[in-house]
Amino acid sequence: MSVVRVPVVRVLGVDPGLTRCGLGVVDGGRGREVDHVDVGVVRTPPDLDLAARLLRVADGVEEWLDRLRPDVVAIERVFAQHNVRTAMGTAQAGGVVALAAARRGIAVHFHTPSEVKAAVTGNGSADKAQVTTMITRILRLETAPKPADAADALALAVCHCWRAPMIERMARAEAAAQEQKRRYEARLAAERARTGTVRKASSR
Structure with a gap:
């Protein structure tokens, strides 16, 4: 009996920021199974x-894009914060990442913080400590990734792996509706x- 090989999808998760921009890469595509590749x-x-x-x-x-060659880049979607200057810097950093990926023909997807938290912890309002704990467990890491930006980047990558099938179904449904x-x-x-x-013929 032939074995069906499920293609591995490599995802680069990015927690954008100017002071610290978290990067995390995982391999997924096999249901809920994900493997840690790199983080920084x-x-x-x-x-x-x-x-x-x-x-x-x-x-x-x-x-990172050239060295690890991800298939997808998952970036945290920036929302307005109390500190407008920080929010603008974060959004600009995210834009730079999206541009770098687009130049290489790599698909880019954005996920909200609540979507990421819900995906990895089951709670859309989870704090950073809970996200770090769960991502350490999910990826079977010996030590928790630090700083929190690194853990958040891995969480983004895992979130995309688990949400990708739903995103694809929604895209197909939307395309079918448009057609x-x-x-x-x-x-x-x-x-x-x-x-x-x-009418023109009958009026003659």
Whole structure:
């Protein structure tokens, strides 16, 4: 009996930030089973100007993309925070990561913090300590990844692995709905054209 091999999907999770940009890579695609590949953090000094810090983030991320060759990049979706300046820096770092992936033809997906927490802990309001504990257990790590940005990056990668089938089904359903709408509008336009032609012929 032939053995069906399930393709492995490599996901780079990114917890964007200027001071610390967490990066975590896992291999998934086999149901709930995920394997740890690498984890780390790209750091930039606060005394550099914004452009220089973003360049360092880009350089660090590009090194990971070229070395580990992920199939997908999962980035945390940034929401407005009380500290607008921090939120803007985080969003800009996320944009740099998405651009680096897009230049290489790598798919990019965004997940909200609550989606990530719910995926790995079952609680969308879990704190960072709970996320770190669960991701250490899920990936069978000997020690907890530090700092928290690194653990969050791994959680993003695991979240995408587990949510990917649902995302794919939703994309197929949306594509099917759009195709059905297109066909309906085409039939309606054809019927209107036919009716208009008949009316013109009868009025002569």
